[in-house]
Amino acid sequence: MNHFGEIFKTFRESKGLRLKDVAKAGISTSQLSRFEKGETDLTISTFMLILDESNMSIDEFMYAVHDFHRDDLNELLSKSEGFRNNSR
Numbered sequence: 001m002n003h004f005g006e007i008f009k010t011f012r013e014s015k016g017l018r019l020k021d022v023a024k025a026g027i028s029t030s031q032l033s034r035f036e037k038g039e040t041d042l043t044i045s046t047f048m049l050i051l052d053e054s055n056m057s058i059d060e061f062m063y064a065v066h067d068f069h070r071d072d073l074n075e076l077l078s079k080s081e082g083f084r085n086n087s088r
Contacts, residue, residue, distance in 0.1 A: 004047075007064050009036040011056055025053035057081060 012022060019029040027046055034040040042050070051061060059078040 003038065004041075004061075004065065005036040005038050007061065008050070008054075011061070011064065012036075012054055015054060015056075017054055022050050022053050025049035 012019075019032050023029045023032055025046070026049060027042070031040065031042075032050065035042050048058070051058060058081050
């Protein structure tokens with residue numbers, strides 16, 4: 001498994017959000033807890049929902065995943081999120 005859950009937990013806690021606050025996105029608190037512990041993965045759609053519920057952009061998250069260094073993937077994700085937000 002990857003360390004996405006651990007990074008997500010750090011962000012969630014830094015924003016003062018509880019598991020049940022994020023679970024409003026349609027995921028159980030137990031599944032979210034297992035994700036944060038690295039015991040399970042989430043579908044991309046569920047992951048995007050919990051990021052949205054946490055007021056965290058995919059760009060912000062991926063920036064943390066890459067130890068706060070921008071790379072081509074981060075640039076692409078940032079542009080695609082901007083396009084997605086503008087087309088709503």
